[in-house]
Amino acid sequence: MSFRRADGLAGRAAVAGIGATEFSKDSGRSELKLAVEAVHAALDDAGLSPADVDGMVTFTMDTSPEITVAQAAGIGELSFFSRVHYGGGAACATVQQAALAVATGVADVVVCYRAFNERSGRRFGSGVQRREPSAEGAALGWQLPFGLLTPASWVAMTAQRYLHTYGLTPDAFGHVAVTGRRHAARNPAAYFYGKPITLADHAASRWIVEPLRLLDCCQETDGGQAIVVTSVERARDLRHPPAVIVAAAQGAGRNQEAMTSFHRGDLTGLPESGVVARQLWRTSGLGPGDIDVGILYDHFTPFVLMQLEEFGFCRPGEAADFVAADALPLNTHGGQLGEAYLHGMNGIAEAVRQMRGTSVNQMPGAARTLVTAGTGVPTSGLILGTDG
Numbered sequence: 001m002s003f004r005r006a007d008g009l010a011g012r013a014a015v016a017g018i019g020a021t022e023f024s025k026d027s028g029r030s031e032l033k034l035a036v037e038a039v040h041a042a043l044d045d046a047g048l049s050p051a052d053v054d055g056m057v058t059f060t061m062d063t064s065p066e067i068t069v070a071q072a073a074g075i076g077e078l079s080f081f082s083r084v085h086y087g088g089g090a091a092c093a094t095v096q097q098a099a100l101a102v103a104t105g106v107a108d109v110v111v112c113y114r115a116f117n118e119r120s121g122r123r124f125g126s127g128v129q130r131r132e133p134s135a136e137g138a139a140l141g142w143q144l145p146f147g148l149l150t151p152a153s154w155v156a157m158t159a160q161r162y163l164h165t166y167g168l169t170p171d172a173f174g175h176v177a178v179t180g181r182r183h184a185a186r187n188p189a190a191y192f193y194g195k196p197i198t199l200a201d202h203a204a205s206r207w208i209v210e211p212l213r214l215l216d217c218c219q220e221t222d223g224g225q226a227i228v229v230t231s232v233e234r235a236r237d238l239r240h241p242p243a244v245i246v247a248a249a250q251g252a253g254r255n256q257e258a259m260t261s262f263h264r265g266d267l268t269g270l271p272e273s274g275v276v277a278r279q280l281w282r283t284s285g286l287g288p289g290d291i292d293v294g295i296l297y298d299h300f301t302p303f304v305l306m307q308l309e310e311f312g313f314c315r316p317g318e319a320a321d322f323v324a325a326d327a328l329p330l331n332t333h334g335g336q337l338g339e340a341y342l343h344g345m346n347g348i349a350e351a352v353r354q355m356r357g358t359s360v361n362q363m364p365g366a367a368r369t370l371v372t373a374g375t376g377v378p379t380s381g382l383i384l385g386t387d388g
Contacts, residue, residue, distance in 0.1 A: 006283040006285075007279070008103075009100065009103055009245070010284060011244055012102070013099035013244075014231070014245060015227055015229055015235075015242070015348070015384065016046040016238045016242060017042040017046025017047075017048065017239075018042055018225075018227055018348075018352050019039070020223065020342075023189060023223040024191075025120065026117075026222060031064050031117055032069065032072055035064045035069045035073075035224050036069060039069060039075075040073060042111060042226035043111070043228060046230075046240070047238045047239040048228065050073050051074075051075075053070070054080065054109060055102075055107030055111070056081050056082075056111050057112045059083060059090045059094070060084065060085045061087060062114070066078065066081040066083070069113065080101045082094075082097050084380075086377040086379070087343060088373055088374025089378050090374070090380065091344030092348065092372065092380035093250050094114075094345075095112055095227060095229060095348060096245075096250065096380060098229035099229055113224065113226040113227070113345075114342055115225070116224075119221055119222050139257045140260060142260070143260050152208045152209045152300065153209045155259070155376060156210065157262055158262075158268075159173075159211050163211055166316070166317030170203075170212075172305070173213075173216050173302055174199045174202035174215075176216075177197065178202060179323060180330075180334050181338045183332050184333070184338025186360055190333065190334040190338050191338070201215065211302075212301075216300055217300060217337075218298060218299045221341040221342060223342055224342070227349065229245075232244055232387065241356055243351065243385070246283075246286070246368065247284040247286075248381070248383075249275075250276065251276035251279065253271030253272040254271065256271075268316065270303065270310050272378055273310040273381075276381040277381070281312075287312065288311060291328065291368055291369070292354075293368075294329065294330050295331055295333075295350055296335075297373055297375055297379075298331060303375040304330075305319035306319070313328060329366075331347070332359055332362075333349075333350035333361070335347070344373045351369040351382070351384045352384065355367075355386050367386045368384070369385075
């Protein structure tokens with residue numbers, strides 16, 4: 001079984017292009033238009049044309065199908081197209097699937113994309129409005145009658161247990177928010193550009209669902225982001241140094257549900273992230289000490305702390321101090337708390353910039369970046385590295 005041994009994907013594909021729209025609260029155009037703009041921007045960045053593309057990957061819960069985006073973007077025939085489920089948990093898995101297609105010769109150039117009007121249109125943060133009959137809907141049915149209707153309320157249950165177990169207060173989450181906003185304040189693409197916050201600001205922000213405050217919760221954003229994946233060899237001939245896919249993994253934990261795995265014996269961790277972590281470390285031969293930058297999915301601050309612990313950067317209950325000490329450069333674009341909420345795709349783009357040496361918050365000598373996708377759901381992760 002693959003999660004018990006290293007896989008064969010390491011170093012066989014690379015990210016060659018990244019592109020995005022502006023990040024806003026009201027884009028004024030359709031989600032399809034946003035997707036096409038992001039795809040064109042990523043291809044331009046790579047020095048490729050729509051005619052070079054033969055594969056596309058996106059998420060479920062997307063209004064712009066692969067064939068529709070291909071048609072609107074001027075892309076021709078496709079030999080590979082795919083969608084990954086579980087919301088933000090899909091982000092890094094889109095790149096994994098693209099890399100698998102490239103490595104096996106199924107496609108030569110694959111574009112991964114995500115585009116939505118998540119502020120002016122459907123607001124994922126508003127929670128459950130209606131559900132078609134399904135197994136996932138049945139699982140939610142055990143929570144909804146008791147008022148657990150939104151992502152914040154689902155995360156709050158686990159966050160409260162985490163604080164209780166380790167004798168912490170909600171202030172422990174503040175370091176994640178402050179770090180993200182500090183980086184966003186120096187990033188002209190970020191919604192909160194020029195607007196850092198302090199721990200006092202975090203503590204004064206209003207409750208959303210205890211123990212989560214407003215500044216513990218990510219934004220809702222209109223925009224699009226695209227990523228171009230091809231072989232390392234082809235990428236070397238394009239405009240930018242390749243961001244090599246050192247390792248990629250998906251993970252679902254035992255007794256996994258989507259955001260509501262409250263029946264597990266221990267609510268203080270994220271077992272699905274642990275599955276991803278073990279596979280990334282096993283395949284890459286690396287460990288926490290080899291990572292120069294961490295781009296961790298920050299839809300809610302408590303889950304950043306738990307990810308750090310699952311990946312072995314610190315021991316359980318110690319992640320707040322780890323972040324406070326700036327022991328790892330974290331979410332250097334500002335994250336979803338500070339830059340934009342594109343279901344993690346903008347975080348992948350930041351990891352590529354760190355490997356190119358072009359981030360506005362560039363870490364000197366950065367050669368390996370860890371990227372994670374949505375937590376509390378079946379999830380995914382990447383390690384990107386420089387070429388050579």
